[in-house]
Amino acid sequence: MSATSPTNRLTFVLVHGAFQTGSVWEHVAAELRRCGHVVHTPTIAGHGPNAAMDLTHDAAVASLVGYLREHNLSDVVLAGHSIAGSYIAKAPEQLPGQIKRLVFQGAFAPADGNALADEFPPEDAAFFDMADPAHGFLLPFEVVRERACNDMDLATAEAVYAGMAPIPVAYFTDKLDLALFYELIGKAEVKTSYINAINDFALPPGEFAAFPRFAQRLGPLCRILQVQGAHYGMVTRPRELAEALIQAGRD
Amino acid sequence: MSATSPTNRLTFVLVHGAFQTGSVWEHVAAELRRCGHVVHTPTIAGHGPNAAMDLTHDAAVASLVGYLREHNLSDVVLAGHSIAGSYIAKAPEQLPGQIKRLVFQGAFAPADGNALADEFPPEDAAFFDMADPAHGFLLPFEVVRERACNDMDLATAEAVYAGMAPIPVAYFTDKLDLALFYELIGKAEVKTSYINAINDFALPPGEFAAFPRFAQRLGPLCRILQVQGAHYGMVTRPRELAEALIQAGRD
Amino acid sequence: MSATSPTNRLTFVLVHGAFQTGSVWEHVAAELRRCGHVVHTPTIAGHGPNAAMDLTHDAAVASLVGYLREHNLSDVVLAGHSIAGSYIAKAPEQLPGQIKRLVFQGAFAPADGNALADEFPPEDAAFFDMADPAHGFLLPFEVVRERACNDMDLATAEAVYAGMAPIPVAYFTDKLDLALFYELIGKAEVKTSYINAINDFALPPGEFAAFPRFAQRLGPLCRILQVQGAHYGMVTRPRELAEALIQAGRD
Secondary structure (H helix, E strand, C coil): CCCCCHHHCCEEEEECCCCCCHHHHHHHHHHHHHCCCEEECCCCCCCCCCCCCCCCHHHHHHHHHHHHHHCCCCCEEEEEEHHHHHHHCCHHHHCCCCEEEEEEECCCCCCCCCCHHHHCCHHHHHHHHHCECCCEECCCHHHHHHHHCCCCCHHHHHHHHHCCCCECCHHHHCCCCCHHHHHHHHCCCCCEEEEEECCCCCCCCCCCCCCCHHHHCCCCCCEEEEECCCCCHHHHCHHHHHHHHHHHHCC | CCCCCHHHCCEEEEECCCCCCHHHHHHHHHHHHHCCCEEECCCCCCCCCCCCCCCCHHHHHHHHHHHHHHCCCCCEEEEEEHHHHHHHCCHHHHCCCCEEEEEEECCCCCCCCCCHHHHCCHHHHHHHHHCECCCEECCCHHHHHHHHCCCCCHHHHHHHHHCCCCECCHHHHCCCCCHHHHHHHHCCCCCEEEEEECCCCCCCCCCCCCCCHHHHCCCCCCEEEEECCCCCHHHHCHHHHHHHHHHHHCC | CCCCCHHHCCEEEEECCCCCCHHHHHHHHHHHHHCCCEEECCCCCCCCCCCCCCCCHHHHHHHHHHHHHHCCCCCEEEEEEHHHHHHHCCHHHHCCCCEEEEEEECCCCCCCCCCHHHHCCHHHHHHHHHCECCCEECCCHHHHHHHHCCCCCHHHHHHHHHCCCCECCHHHHCCCCCHHHHHHHHCCCCCEEEEEECCCCCCCCCCCCCCCHHHHCCCCCCEEEEECCCCCHHHHCHHHHHHHHHHHHCC
16 A cells, blocks of 8 residues: 555544444554545444443444544544444435445445344343343354454464454443434445454354345445454554555545 | 467457557567467447447447457467457357357356346346446446456556447347357367456346356366456556466466 | 464364265365365265265264274364365264364255255256166266356366266265254254355255255254355365364364
């Protein structure tokens, strides 16, 4: 990747997925900045060590929207990883005219009225039923290791998991109002891109695979890019993921 | 790619897709010739600036077949890109014994009796209903940019689009008689290959994706190759596409 | 790939697919040994030149299990290619506690009660009906060449085929008792990985494609890895396949 000119400079807001914080983007952000782009990596409420566990999904969205407002950001390439797809989807309606494009990176685009939990395969849904709201929810290590860290050695997978913390159960179980989001998609008033890593099996392949299921929901003009790597490309392939984010986010 | 011996020399006829001309193959043809192969890149009637817009799909096929006859070509690896799949499919029945193999590169293999328009997702079909036969049909820039130029920067996508011109509406709406083509496929009297670029989302992913839908129609002995790149690999990855064409076309 | 420490040393048993013998793994085994791993490449009964053709599928399994017992192997990464998926699936129940993980490499995971033949597309099933039990079964060259050697030049494909020999018809037509295998999968008492090469079209794409159909049967904790190459990666990409086997087999 070569340096970018001022006219090609993009403003990225990169939103981490479940159990993680903005720090997961460290290497991707460094790559993007090296190319001249502006990068923000907020940590969403309810994520991180010692976060409050009594929050609703609305609080996560409010946390993201509040960050964008506070920093007075506009023309934003707003990228969400994994469950952050459900956070970024609510931004355009709350910040009209401020979002250049939404980039779903291995991310959920839940159907209107569904909870995130409803988008998992039925055999996974039991995870959420068993979760204790007081202590939040964190997937078991074996699930994270086998499905999302499939391309990592054990030490790297353990380090990723060591950096994780539970998040509020309601983030997975709250029914989501995405009617306006899909209306904006239908009117082509929100631009979208989808990045799928060909080894991303965080959701098992087949009927409940993330790709192409979620990309198909993002309208006939969704810009789709497949890349090497798995669910945590920001850990294993930061340079290639940065390049894909540029390809996904540029005009 | 290394130089080929006379016995491995292939005769390629590369047929461009909609809105384009034979010039789109410039870099692929140069690669193939450098390896010792013979390459033809005809422009099909109804394509190119100032083409007649009152032509039927038969005229496109006749244009291709006429080119092959005029140049007295035999043992031809006949490759079609995108909608040219519907042109090349008619060649073996009109030139029996002259076609070594058909190569579908991100190409349509319409069902017998369907028009090309019938092979698009229902939400795309409206494009063709709105087209004015007098002025021909050209997809809007946003569709070409987001779905077919997804891996390009804006300047490259604009250059690709600047090289495009409308083609006759009837090319998309004429019902196609492909009964004999599929009969020849069924009897294994026509050899086929399919090249799918993993980032080719000219047709959106899912039920109406080009791949594997069209490859599945080409019989149980279709040789399938997946490559990097998107719909216009001849622009973005000419060397890899040339290599794939050799792999697809050789014995 | 760098050398491995004693604690990371894996014991691989690599099981060839139909018509082949353990020698097909030569280059992959050399790569794995170079990295410090222990590698066994048994030839399964009924395979190889002059093998008995009156064997049942049970004999193939017994041959594999016998090899593991004779060599007193434990903590085994047991990898099966193609139809060997049906052999390795029976190992954990016969050698409880000895198998570290099953790795399906472009391999069949037949449904309980099905024969291997039942897992082929209906149009392929005729192959097995026509087979003569006295002489065993070998797929015709064109099928092997177009579907499984799609990424090879003709000379390499011919060399692969020259190394093939018929195997007992019953290997394909015996109904398989995999109830206990899937019970162990369901209880997460057998660990599994699936390696899919993106150009593996030994089974045609679509409903009867090997991937993701067979991987989906291996439970929600199956570790899936997609790699470059086609059905015979051990011939065309031994180094990358060795690396994938390590990624699939390690803790």
